[in-house]
Amino acid sequence: MAESTPNMESNNEEDxxxxxxxxxxxxxxxxxHPPNPKSSSKRISEKKDPSINSxxxxxxxxxxxxxxxxxxxxxxxxxxxxxxxxxxxxIPQSNIGFKLLKQMGYTPGSALGKQGSGxxxxxxxxxxxxxxxxxxxxPHKEKMKREEITIKHKRRNEQALMEEFGSRQKSRWQSRRxxxxxxxxKAALDQLENRDIVEPPKNDDxxxxxxxxxxxxxxxxxxxDVLMKLRxxxxxxxxxxxxxxxxxxxxxxxxxINEDDH
Amino acid sequence: MVxxxxxxxxxHWNGKPYSQRYYDILDKRKTLPVWHQKDDFLQVLKxxxxxxxxxxxxxxxxxxIPQFVLEAVDLETPDKRKKMMIACTQxxxxxxxxxxxxxxxxxxxxxxxEVGYSIRFEDCSSARTVLKYLTxxxxxxxxxxxxxxxxxKVIILDEAHERTLATDVLFGLLKEVLKNRPDLKLVVMSATxxxxxxxxxxxxxxLMKVPGRLHPVExxxxxxxxxxxxxxxxxxxxxxxMCEPAGDILVFLTGEEEIEDACRKISKEVANLxxxxxxxxxxxxxxxxxxxxxxxxxxxxxxxxxxxxxxxxKIVVSTNIAETSLTIDGIVYVIDPGFAKQxxxxxxxxxxxxxxxxxxKASAHQRSGRAGRTQPGKCFxxxxxxxxxxxxxxxxxxxxLRSNLANTVLTLKKLGIDDLVHFDFMDPPAPETLMRALExxxxxxxxxxxxxxxxxxxxxxxxxLDPQMSKMLVVSPEFNCSNEILSISAMLSGSHQQxxxxxxxxxxxxxxxxxxxxxxxxxxEAAKAADEAKARFGHIDGDHLTLLNVYHAYKQNxxxxxxxxxxxxxxxxxxxxxxxxxxxxRIMARFNLKLxxxxxxxxxxxxxxxxxxxxxxxxxxxxxxxxxxxxxxxDNQVVHLHPSxxxxxxxxxxxxxxxxxTSRNFxxxxxxxxxxxxxxxxxxxxxLSNFPQCEAKRVLEKLYxxxxxxxxxxxxxK
Numbered sequence: 002m003a004e005s006t007p008n009m010e011s012n013n014e015e016d017x018x019x020x021x022x023x024x025x026x027x028x029x030x031x032x033x034h035p036p037n038p039k040s041s042s043k044r045i046s047e048k049k050d051p052s053i054n055s056x057x058x059x060x061x062x063x064x065x066x067x068x069x070x071x072x073x074x075x076x077x078x079x080x081x082x083x084x085x086x087x088x089x090x091x092i093p094q095s096n097i098g099f100k101l102l103k104q105m106g107y108t109p110g111s112a113l114g115k116q117g118s119g120x121x122x123x124x125x126x127x128x129x130x131x132x133x134x135x136x137x138x139x140p141h142k143e144k145m146k147r148e149e150i151t152i153k154h155k156r157r158n159e160q161a162l163m164e165e166f167g168s169r170q171k172s173r174w175q176s177r178r179x180x181x182x183x184x185x186x187k188a189a190l191d192q193l194e195n196r197d198i199v200e201p202p203k204n205d206d207x208x209x210x211x212x213x214x215x216x217x218x219x220x221x222x223x224x225x226d227v228l229m230k231l232r233x234x235x236x237x238x239x240x241x242x243x244x245x246x247x248x249x250x251x252x253x254x255x256x257x258i259n260e261d262d263h
Numbered sequence: 264m265v266x267x268x269x270x271x272x273x274x275h276w277n278g279k280p281y282s283q284r285y286y287d288i289l290d291k292r293k294t295l296p297v298w299h300q301k302d303d304f305l306q307v308l309k310x311x312x313x314x315x316x317x318x319x320x321x322x323x324x325x326x327x328i329p330q331f332v333l334e335a336v337d338l339e340t341p342d343k344r345k346k347m348m349i350a351c352t353q354x355x356x357x358x359x360x361x362x363x364x365x366x367x368x369x370x371x372x373x374x375x376x377e378v379g380y381s382i383r384f385e386d387c388s389s390a391r392t393v394l395k396y397l398t399x400x401x402x403x404x405x406x407x408x409x410x411x412x413x414x415x416k417v418i419i420l421d422e423a424h425e426r427t428l429a430t431d432v433l434f435g436l437l438k439e440v441l442k443n444r445p446d447l448k449l450v451v452m453s454a455t456x457x458x459x460x461x462x463x464x465x466x467x468x469x470l471m472k473v474p475g476r477l478h479p480v481e482x483x484x485x486x487x488x489x490x491x492x493x494x495x496x497x498x499x500x501x502x503x504x505m506c507e508p509a510g511d512i513l514v515f516l517t518g519e520e521e522i523e524d525a526c527r528k529i530s531k532e533v534a535n536l537x538x539x540x541x542x543x544x545x546x547x548x549x550x551x552x553x554x555x556x557x558x559x560x561x562x563x564x565x566x567x568x569x570x571x572x573x574x575x576x577k578i579v580v581s582t583n584i585a586e587t588s589l590t591i592d593g594i595v596y597v598i599d600p601g602f603a604k605q606x607x608x609x610x611x612x613x614x615x616x617x618x619x620x621x622x623x624k625a626s627a628h629q630r631s632g633r634a635g636r637t638q639p640g641k642c643f644x645x646x647x648x649x650x651x652x653x654x655x656x657x658x659x660x661x662x663x664l665r666s667n668l669a670n671t672v673l674t675l676k677k678l679g680i681d682d683l684v685h686f687d688f689m690d691p692p693a694p695e696t697l698m699r700a701l702e703x704x705x706x707x708x709x710x711x712x713x714x715x716x717x718x719x720x721x722x723x724x725x726x727x728l729d730p731q732m733s734k735m736l737v738v739s740p741e742f743n744c745s746n747e748i749l750s751i752s753a754m755l756s757g758s759h760q761q762x763x764x765x766x767x768x769x770x771x772x773x774x775x776x777x778x779x780x781x782x783x784x785x786x787x788e789a790a791k792a793a794d795e796a797k798a799r800f801g802h803i804d805g806d807h808l809t810l811l812n813v814y815h816a817y818k819q820n821x822x823x824x825x826x827x828x829x830x831x832x833x834x835x836x837x838x839x840x841x842x843x844x845x846x847x848x849r850i851m852a853r854f855n856l857k858l859x860x861x862x863x864x865x866x867x868x869x870x871x872x873x874x875x876x877x878x879x880x881x882x883x884x885x886x887x888x889x890x891x892x893x894x895x896x897x898d899n900q901v902v903h904l905h906p907s908x909x910x911x912x913x914x915x916x917x918x919x920x921x922x923x924x925t926s927r928n929f930x931x932x933x934x935x936x937x938x939x940x941x942x943x944x945x946x947x948x949x950x951l952s953n954f955p956q957c958e959a960k961r962v963l964e965k966l967y968x969x970x971x972x973x974x975x976x977x978x979x980x981k
Contacts, residue, residue: 098702119688120664120693133492136654
């Protein structure tokens with residue numbers, strides 16, 4: 002693939018002269034995408050044309066001119082955009098013409114005429130620099146519009162993907178957190194309930210067994226139950242990591258029930 | 264009161280017996296559709312002050328109605344030597360000239376006597392004239408000196424549907440005049456649908472319809488929008504030629520280059536088909552085409568190559584001038600891509616240009632009608648029916664909404680109309696268009712800060728030119744170069760006038776602001792020689808001075824036609840420029856403006872001319888940025904020097920005659936000027952407290968500082 006790209010580019014340059022009108026305005030696009038069957042078949046037919054093979058220098062000159070033409074067209078589109086942007090900006094009130102018309106009785110924002118029935122805005126200008134028929138926009142504009150749409154589309158897709166990825170990540174992370182916290186909470190509860198029992202081996206087995214058992218059961222609600230139990234019965238907050246003197250002390254000092262609150 | 268001279272053998276207009284030709288033409292005239300309604304028309308005219316008459320092209324209204332009016336109306340005045348007149352306005356100069364000639368023939372009188380015409384820079388009428396054809400712009404000009412148009416008894420506004428700028432201004436003006444002159448009558452003649460709108464505007468005036476002679480036209484649409492309308496048009500021509508029965512084709516395209524291109528391609532494509540199909544003759548038609556070439560559209564289709572072979576076909580490829588203004592017999596097929604070059608003006612970007620734009624539904628209707636002139640026809644619209652319904656606007660915007668109104672405002676001011684805000688326009692322009700016009704006139708000094716016409720403005724309004732050009736003329740004696748400025752002005756408007764005087768020029772504003780100074784001829788086959796010839800006239804400081812060189816050379820060579828031919832210079836353009844110059848000299852003399860020149864050997868000869876031009880065109884200046892492109896002053900638009908310029912360098916500052924949007928944003932007809940002059944000649948416009956941030960501003964700041972320093976030094980020396 003890496004090898005074929007430069008080839009395509011050079012082919013593309015050759016094609017500039019012969020491709021259909023529209024594709025001529027899409028040099029960058031056609032580098033990225035493989036040429037469509039129409040243009041490739043055209044290329045073949047052009048290669049058979051003896052008059053073109055015989056005058057390679059002529060071809061080169063034309064290519065150079067064509068390229069310049071494309072460049073000029075591109076610049077012109079930019080300039081047209083500037084022009085059209087200026088068409089949007091009304092004449093400022095500081096203009097002497099504005100003041101003179103106002104002196105004649107013009108109310109800013111109104112229209113002229115005996116009944117004030119005239120146009121409020123000047124007739125706009127539409128710059129067409131191609132031979133696209135009625136109902137088709139200028140190919141430049143069409144292309145820009147198309148690009149805009151694809152970019153928007155891409156962006157929207159990306160955004161959607163990112164969101165999906167994010168939420169998936171988040172939910173995965175959350176459920177993992179829930180399990181971890183549940184286990185911690187459960188351990189704390191156990192500890193608080195059976196102070197005397199000295200844990201390791203048994204506990205480990207229990208925990209494992211429990212975990213295996215509970216793996217499917219562990220939910221946010223389950224976690225909440227345990228957390229509440231810890232708070233109600235022992236004035237203990239898992240996330241503060243301490244046991245409070247009283248339930249009022251807990252309420253005053255602990256920022257909340259959930260991990261996020263901390 | 265009503266004179267019936269139909270049976271008399273003596274022409275009562277000039278007392279001579281009628282010629283045989285008169286009777287021959289009379290028989291033909293009587294077959295025109297409008298003759299069937301002659302009595303009706305005269306009755307309605309008698310009973311009403313205003314009436315509206317709708318008739319298709321070819322109904323005979325333009326030539327016959329004024330003659331009907333002449334027969335019915337009493338033109339006598341207390342002064343026996345002078346009669347009152349009937350005016351008939353035309354949007355086009357050429358129509359005014361050719362129609363009046365035709366009518367003089369029909370009435371068996373000499374043109375310029377009883378029947379005359381008046382167009383800008385040319386008055387062909389006399390004290391005996393009773394019927395005058397004139398451009399709408401000329402009638403407006405006459406109103407400047409005769410506000411109630413008291414020399415006229417009846418005013419006929421023809422081709423009102425074209426809604427030219429001057430016609431629209433006349434509408435508003437005449438409504439006022441009619442109130443003050445109960446004896447004046449107004450006939451508004453229109454070809455199309457908008458007649459009801461006219462009726463509402465003109466106090467509910469009665470409407471008369473003259474049926475046209477139209478055959479049914481079948482309309483075809485494409486299934487899909489076309490990628491390339493030119494390609495599609497050529498393809499359609501070939502298809503018609505291969506598949507449809509005999510009948511000529513009319514193709515509507517947008518401009519000279521496109522039309523010439525299409526003609527070549529059509530001929531080539533048909534030639535490729537071999538002798539399976541008949542021969543074709545592809546004929547171009549556009550306003551800048553020389554008259555002899557334009558005549559080709561009236562030639563018959565070519566005969567079959569061999570007897571009994573497939574018939575030949577004529578294919579006329581035309582701009583929208585073939586839409587309303589002329590009738591080509593034999594057209595059966597019309598191809599309509601749906602575009603035309605139309606004038607646009609936007610006050611915000613201050614660009615006035617011809618742009619290719621979609622036509623209106625009304626235009627599309629008009630175009631298809633061209634196929635049914637002689638027999639039932641077909642119209643191929645190169646767009647979908649959906650597009651016709653959704654993408655085309657119902658009517659073309661009237662010119663007043665698409666024009667720079669600086670000149671119009673000056674004219675209205677001169678006519679004493681001070682309340683432009685409530686003036687009764689049929690379609691009032693956007694407020695910003697008037698703001699821009701007032702701004703320009705204020706900066707030029709034609710209007711003071713209260714909006715009143717100044718003395719300078721009064722003089723400027725007398726010149727039938729753009730305010731910038733009038734200003735440059737009026738101040739030129741101060742720069743000791745009025746002779747040269749006269750020549751340049753004449754070349755700028757004269758060569759354009761030449762374009763108009765070719766048949767069928769579409770109306771482009773009251774004074775034809777879109778100037779195309781093409782006194783240079785550049786035939787395809789001798790392009791190189793033509794370019795060399797042009798280069799010989801070239802002045803390195805700019806195109807205006809090049810035009811001056813051409814004019815001087817023309818005069819030095821005694822206005823010799825063969826000299827023109829040898830030097831690829833348009834003889835007609837120069838002849839009319841010379842005529843324009845004489846007219847302008849007369850106006851200068853009327854206001855005691857001195858005719859003078861700087862010594863040709865003086866270093867200041869060209870400098871003075873350039874300074875005088877700047878005094879008029881200081882609002883049309885572009886500055887060369889360090890990045891290598893030009894920005895228009897204050898608006899900061901990126902522009903490029905038009906390739907036709909003859910500068911050998913890229914000056915830092917240029918003035919330009921026009922800013923157009925063609926293949927690029929071009930400024931055309933440019934001349935090198937110096938930044939110092941901007942500060943000296945137009946400090947009120949180059950007021951830096953009212954200037955957008957840009958490179959040009961920084962340069963100007965330096966120039967102002969330099970000037971200050973010089974002044975200080977001078978004071979110290981004193």
